[in-house]
Amino acid sequence: MVKQLWFVAASCLLMSGCGVSSSQPFQDQGSSLSSFPPAKDVAIQSARSKLADDVPPSTTMPQSLVVTPAPQSVATPAATIPPRPTPTPVPKASVQPKASTKRTAQTSESAKRPSVPVQKNQGHARIQKKLTLSQLVAKYPDTFKLRGSGLEKKIALTFDDGPDTRFTPKVLDVLKSHQVKATFFVLGSLANTHPDVIKRIAQEGHVIGNHSFSHANLPKLSVNQFQNQIVHTENVLQGLIGYAPKLVRPPYGAINEEQVRWIADHHYLIVNWNVDSLDWKSLSAAQVLQNVLHQTRPGSIILQHSGGAESQDLSGTVQALSPLITKLKAAGYTFVTVPELLHVEKSK
Numbered sequence: 094m095v096k097q098l099w100f101v102a103a104s105c106l107l108m109s110g111c112g113v114s115s116s117q118p119f120q121d122q123g124s125s126l127s128s129f130p131p132a133k134d135v136a137i138q139s140a141r142s143k144l145a146d147d148v149p150p151s152t153t154m155p156q157s158l159v160v161t162p163a164p165q166s167v168a169t170p171a172a173t174i175p176p177r178p179t180p181t182p183v184p185k186a187s188v189q190p191k192a193s194t195k196r197t198a199q200t201s202e203s204a205k206r207p208s209v210p211v212q213k214n215q216g217h218a219r220i221q222k223k224l225t226l227s228q229l230v231a232k233y234p235d236t237f238k239l240r241g242s243g244l245e246k247k248i249a250l251t252f253d254d255g256p257d258t259r260f261t262p263k264v265l266d267v268l269k270s271h272q273v274k275a276t277f278f279v280l281g282s283l284a285n286t287h288p289d290v291i292k293r294i295a296q297e298g299h300v301i302g303n304h305s306f307s308h309a310n311l312p313k314l315s316v317n318q319f320q321n322q323i324v325h326t327e328n329v330l331q332g333l334i335g336y337a338p339k340l341v342r343p344p345y346g347a348i349n350e351e352q353v354r355w356i357a358d359h360h361y362l363i364v365n366w367n368v369d370s371l372d373w374k375s376l377s378a379a380q381v382l383q384n385v386l387h388q389t390r391p392g393s394i395i396l397q398h399s400g401g402a403e404s405q406d407l408s409g410t411v412q413a414l415s416p417l418i419t420k421l422k423a424a425g426y427t428f429v430t431v432p433e434l435l436h437v438e439k440s441k
Contacts, residue, residue, distance in 0.1 A: 102423040114270035117336045137214035219424045224350055225364070233352075236357040239394035240367045248393045250275040253304055253342065253365065254373075255400035256283055256290035260407040264399045265297060265416045274298050276431040277399065278342040278364075281306035281326030288333050295334040300430040300439045302340035302364065303327055321351055323361070336440035340364050340431060360441050364431055365397040370413075373398050375405055385417055394431065 230237045241247060250268075255261040256279055268275055275293050279301055284291045294301055305311065305322040306329075314322065323341060331337045339362050346365045348356075356363055368388040372381045385395055397410050418428065432439045 097149045109131075113153055113337070115167055152438050163311065189307045226346060226348075229348070229350060230365075233353050233357065235420070236353055236361075237363045237365070238394075238435055239365050240394055243390065245393045246263040246424075247434055248389060248391070248395060248421065248426050249427050249429055249431045250300075250395050250397065251278060251342075251364075251431065252276075252397050252399035254308065254398050255279050255285075256287045256294065257400035258287060258290065259400075260411060261287075261290050261399040262293075263411045264414065265293060265299075267411065267418075268299070269297060271415065272419045273428040275301070275417055275428070276300045276302055276340070278302040278304035278340070279326075279330070280304050280308055281322075281329045282402075283400065284329050284333060291330070291333045300340070300432055301330060301334055301338055302342055302431070303330065303361075304342050305340045305344050308344045310345060310347055311343050311352055312347050315394075316351070316355075320355065323356075327422040339438055339441045364394065364434070364435070366394045370395065370397045370410070371411075372407060372410040373401060373405060375407070376409045378409045378416075381409045381413040382417055382420075385413075386420060387428070389421065 110176055121176060123203050139439065198255060224232065230239055241249070250273065252275060261277075272359075277299055278296075279291065280413055281303075291301065302322060303326050306326045307322070309318070309322055311322065329335045339360070341356060341361045342364050343352075353363065368385060370376075370381050370385075376384075381397075385397075389395065398405075398407055398412075399410075421428070430439070
């Protein structure tokens with residue numbers, strides 16, 4: 094009887110000291126505790142074991158028989174639901190203002206764009222665009238001429254690529270018959286080959302200009318090669334006609350800006366044209382005549398040829414020359430040399 098009373102008393106003490114609600118089973122507290130026996134059952138089993146021993150009767154329950162509730166009997170163990178960490182306050186110094194955030198975004202956008210080396214940009218800035226012939230004429234009006242003044246009905250006939258013995262003498266014959274003076278832009282190499290023709294041109298009152306030594310495409314030459322083309326021809330002509338020609342006509346009319354500046358520095362004058370007969374295409378006399386008459390205006394510089402390649406036939410030029418002079422004179426034009434038209438000297 095005494096043992097039963099002790100058992101009941103111990104059971105009551107255990108039930109009252111276990112702070113576990115009977116309405117909330119342990120399995121609801123988390124799966125991490127499901128593999129362990131309930132704390133309440135452990136306490137009861139321990140009490141039962143102790144009560145089963147022969148304990149001498151006593152009016153008070155010994156302190157050693159009081160079963161202390163296990164720590165695991167807490168309703169919400171810390172191991173099951175970790176406490177929410179307390180947010181660490183951000184120091185004021187680390188908070189970036191809005192303006193700084195904008196600059197950061199701009200920096201990020203700049204980083205996405207591929208960077209270009211400064212030297213490369215500077216190199217592009219130094220590259221100069223090549224000027225066309227018309228742009229060169231506009232930029233260097235005192236050095237590069239295409240025509241004379243349009244205030245007077247004066248025009249200049251010019252003949253390129255001579256001298257030769259096939260067509261140049263025939264052109265000279267027609268000019269002499271009409272008492273017209275023209276300007277001949279000759280090649281230094283042919284002047285060496287036909288010095289007598291060069292001397293005749295000068296003796297009959299025509300002006301001679303420099304057309305390079307070998308009809309080279311001047312922009313494709315080096316600086317030294319370009320200068321040699323002009324200076325060598327000048328030396329040949331000066332020995333034959335007694336003066337260094339001031340007038341220079343580039344083959345094909347082609348020249349670059351660096352060469353134009355050299356021409357200006359050495360007191361030459363570039364003379365191209367504004368009327369092209371296209372006779373170098375071996376045209377007929379009628380075609381040559383039509384091309385010239387259709388384009389001629391006061392101050393015009395007319396391009397024709399008195400020599401060329403062996404395959405070129407300039408018979409149309411020779412045949413068109415007499416009617417051309419006649420028609421233009423009838424229209425009130427006066428034929429002059431290029432130096433007269435431009436009011437410059439023929440020599441340097």
